[in-house]
Each structure stands twice: as C-alpha cells, then as structure tokens.
Amino acid sequence: MAESQSQSQDKASGGKLYVVGIGPGSVEQLTLKARDVILNADYVLGNSTYLDQMESLLGTQEVIRSFMGKEVERARKAVELAKNANVVMVSGGDTNVYGMAGIVLEVAEHESLDVDIEILPGVTAVLAGASILGAPVVTDFAVISLSDLLTPWEVIEKRLNMAADADFVIGLYNPKSRKRKSNFARAIEIIRKYKADSVPVGLVKNAMRGEEEDQIVTTLGEVMEYEDWVDMSTAILIGNGESRIWKSPKKDIIITPRGYHKKYDY
Structure with a gap:
C-alpha cells in the first residue's frame, strides 16, 4: 500500500x-x-x-x-x-x-x-460499555481500576470511597481475575455505603466484540448476584443518584440525566 x-x-x-x-x-x-x-x-x-x-x-x-x-x-x-x-x-x-x-x-x-x-486515541471500555447500556455516562464520572498489581489496595479503596461519596458515576475496570477474586465484592461493599441499592448498574462483557459481547442491567443492591459472571473482560458502570433504568420495548437501558429536564420542557 x-x-x-x-x-x-x-x-x-x-x-x-x-x-x-x-x-x-x-x-x-x-x-x-x-x-x-x-x-x-x-x-x-x-x-x-x-x-x-x-x-x-x-x-x-x-x-x-x-x-x-x-x-x-x-x-x-x-x-x-x-x-x-x-x-x-x-x-x-x-x-x-x-x-x-x-x-x-x-x-x-x-x-x-x-x-x-x-x-x-481509541475508544476505551467505559465508553464502549456505556454506548451499549444506553446513556449512563453523560455527566461527571470516575474510572477506577480494581487491579492492585501496580496500585496498592489502600489507594484504590480511598478512591472508591471518595468517588462514591461525591456521587460520581463510577466505571470499574479489571474487576476480577484468577488471582484477585475478592476485589470486586470489596469495591461494591464500599460503594453501597454511599449509594442507594436502587442505583442502576450495567455490566458489559467483551464490549463491541461481536458475538462475544454480552450485557446485564441490574441494581447496586442486586449486582452481587452476578459476581460469578464478572471477569477481566467485564466493564462495570454504576450510576449516580439520578440514574434510572428505562425498561424499553427492546431492552433495559440506563439513563443518567444531564439536567436538561430542569431547564427545558420535553
């Protein structure tokens, strides 16, 4: 060429x-x-x-x-x-x-x-996953890796506490591996201290990889029911206090309002 x-x-x-x-x-x-x-x-x-x-x-x-x-x-x-x-x-x-x-x-x-x-640049997993789930990331958000290979768990835990307390939409990378089986559960436990169990959670596996792609829409209170489904190819998106699930005729969709409804009629 x-x-x-x-x-x-x-x-x-x-x-x-x-x-x-x-x-x-x-x-x-x-x-x-x-x-x-x-x-x-x-x-x-x-x-x-x-x-x-x-x-x-x-x-x-x-x-x-x-x-x-x-x-x-x-x-x-x-x-x-x-x-x-x-x-x-x-x-x-x-x-x-x-x-x-x-x-x-x-x-x-x-x-x-x-x-x-x-x-x-390239499309990162949190944005690929967001597009599959609907519109969970349209306002301020934080992305946190749960891998403690290069970052001490104490630092990760601090970031989880602060992001959840500030009610950011939270994206979680590297939630589980064969050697790190408990970090995902520990992260959800921390986030539940600050966010209601009704907050939407989206799990996307192999985002935009054709037939390998899969997704689950659930809530913070029920997400641990899918713990065995979660692996290193899964991106997790946890909404904020205004996020909601729209049960559309096609599929469950997560919407996080940006705030237009406060200024405009539609």
Missing part, C-alpha cells in the same frame, strides 16, 4: 513512533488515522491478544509480539526501533486510559531519546 505523505517524511527524518489505541478490539472501531498508520508501519509491536484483533491489517509489517507483564521491554524496543523506522505500538482501548502511552513516554524520557512520538 502506498505510504501517506506524512509517513514518507517521517522516514526521511529518521522515523517515528505511534502509540495507537485500537479501541474495543475490532478493526471497525479504529479511527481512520489509526488504521492508516498501522497499514503503513515498518514494525508493529503489542500484546499478542491485541495484535490478533488487528490481524486483517497486518501483512507487510514486521510484527513483534509480546505478553502481559512485558510492557517496559516492549516500550524500550519500540523507542529504539523508531530511531530509524515507522513504528506502531498498539494499545488496547485508549492509549492513555490504562494504556501504553505513559510507559512509552517514561522510557523515552528516562533514556533522553530524541524520538518523534505521536499518541493516537
């Missing part, structure tokens, strides 16, 4: 590193620019899971596969290659929201490397 003008210039000036958010995991959800830079890259690096999702775009590029836990090594390799080539580092969801943008920039800063780096 012919190179874009900007990428031809990148090669002439010594290469460039793109950190690309691939969104939920389907090619259809990529931005046009993300698709373009992947197609025209010399090297594409990433977690094998995410590279598999982009397989239809990979052919002429040299693909370097990596795995969870190898993020620092992956970032170093990408920065090094970008000195002389066009390189794409793929990141699931968005590059900033628990993505690869931070570690790539940290590595470049630490090694004082003069490499041109561009960060391309």
